[in-house]
Amino acid sequence: MTKPLIGSFQLMKSLNRSLVLTTIRSAGPISRAEIAKRTALTPPTVTNIVNELIEEKFVVESEIGASSGGRKPILLKLNAQAFSIVGVDVGVGAIKTMLTDLDANVIGESRRPLPPRPDAETFLDELKRAVAERIGEAGPDRPVVGIGVGMHGLVNPEEGVSVFAPNLHLRQLPIRDSLEEAFSLPVYVENDVVAMALGEQWFGGGRETDHFICVNIGVGVGAGIVLNRTLFRGSSYSAGELGHTTVDLNGPRCSCGNYGCLQTLVSGPAIAEWVQNEIALGRRSSLEPGEAGSLGAITGERVYEAALAGDELALEAFRKAGRLLGIGLTNMIHTINPQKIILGGGVAQAGPLLTEPLAETVRARALESSVRHLTIETSRLGDRATAIGAVTIVLSRLFAQPHLGAEGAAR
Ligand SMILES: [Zn+2]
Known part of the structure; x- marks a missing residue:
């Protein structure tokens, strides 16, 4: 089901295709003539590329535009709902996954808790299960074009490897290879904050x-x-x-x-620990544990709730x-x-x-x-920021960044 898509996705790396698709995404509904004007491509080149993109369902003809004298042009727009993307946020203690369309509208999401100290195999199995759930949700009408992963810790994005994930105590996790092998889809891995920044750049x-x-x-x-x-x-x-x-x-x-x-x-843990120490030193607070309670039960979230209560x-x-x-x-x-x-x-x-x-x-x-x-x-993206960012990693491979033009598309 997915092989041909990989093909078309790779073709998207062709500079002109990416430019045309990006122009349709950012300026659509737009006519073929206007695309030619904006991209400086010849009208026949634009027509050929647009025909391919329509055939592959990335683009649809939407409406008839206003005439500038001659025949009224047919306008094109991105067929954002025809495909989907899986975004993964690997955080502390949980894997969050999200399924979106090509405009990053959320179709489905969930959070899967991780065991406290998983070994590499358990972690990768959990990751695959979480991704499989979202791909199942996409179904045949909305095939997934790619998987983006925002992973905490040090990541090598060229190789798609988590070099060191301190909170999981794991090293050298071949995230891209194991997901590509399992799903035959393109996979991109970035550090979670890098993904977050990309998401903020596109949608925040x-x-x-x-x-x-x-x-x-x-x-x-x-x-x-x-x-x-x-x-x-x-x-x-x-x-x-x-x-x-x-x-x-x-x-x-x-x-x-x-x-x-x-x-x-x-x-978060540092804030909680500071409060615990202050209470141990005799400071009064509504967070003081009772007879049976322990200071260790004071978490960052509880400190926040207490702060809200004054x-x-x-x-x-x-x-x-x-x-x-x-x-x-x-x-x-x-x-x-x-x-x-x-x-x-x-x-x-x-x-x-x-x-x-x-x-x-x-x-x-x-x-x-x-x-x-x-x-x-x-x-503004709140706790979805990393998952939206992970989706954006895939989008950024599919589309040239409009403001970067050809240079962005070549990356
Ligand atoms: Zn340090």
């Missing part, structure tokens, strides 16, 4: 933005960087390790071996995390000078409790010239 706050940083604050802290509208991955796919920048020389020890890394102070210790935990995050981000702002910072991940869901002290710190510390055009906002 990163649209029409040249330079932005997407920051994920959850169990760890990482950043996806877009410079000149292009993802910046670094020389060994390791750019954006914001969580391991030092913000407190005398801070707690990090899993990386250093002291005072940003993520030892602002991640608990002073919980409020202080978020003020402190916001300030430290502001310091970490100021370092990054001074290095990159972005127009926008988009905050995502579990801790970012705390909203103003976190973002107000954060913005205040940035205002107080950053050079005026570095923040003149800066806005800081919370992701």
Whole structure:
């Protein structure tokens, strides 16, 4: 069922096809003549490509356009509902999968819990099961054209390998190869925050933005960087390790071996741990465990709920995390000078409790010239940001980015 699609997908890499399809996606409904004008391709070339795209159901004739004197042109549009994409968000403790159409409209999604310390085989089996569920949902009327995976930790996107997934304690997972073997579909794997940044660029706050940083604050802290509208991955796919920048020389020890890394102070577990320690030292809080309870039961989520209910210790935990995050981000702002910072991940869901002290710190510390055009906002894609991002990895292979034109299509 899927083999021929792989063929057509690969053909999409042809520059002209990608340009035509992208023009139809971004400017449709659009006439053949207008496509020729915008792409600078000859009308016969456009006609040939459009015929192929119609035959393969990627494009449909939609309506009759206004006449500019002669015969009224037939307009073309993307047949977004004819195909689907599977996006996978591999996080801590769970695999989230999503099925969307070519416009990233969600058709189905679910969350599959992972055992605490799965071995590589168990993990890959769970992953395949989760993906199979979504492919089943797509059915024959809406065939899947590709699978995108946003994977936490260090990822080699060229080989589709998870090099190191610290929260799963796994290394060298051949994600692309095992999914391609199981489903005969093209598979693309990226780091979760890189995927998130791509999703924000296409469907969230990163649209029409040249330079932005997407920051994920959850169990760890990482950043996806877009410079000149292009993802910046670094020389060994390791750019954006914001969580391991030092913000407190005398801070707690990090899993990386250093002291005072940003993520030892602002991640969800770090916020919970700080509250636990303060209570152990005698601070009063509504979070104090009763006779039978233990401090370990205090999680980031519970601290958030207590903060909403006005608990002073919980409020202080978020003020402190916001300030430290502001310091970490100021370092990054001074290095990159972005127009926008988009905050995502579990801790970012705390909203103003976190973002107000954060913005205040940035205002107080950053050079005026570095923040003149800066806005800081919370992701509009919420906890779907990584899965939407994973879908976008596939879309970005299928379509040239309109603003990049031929250059983008060639990538
Ligand atoms: Zn570290």
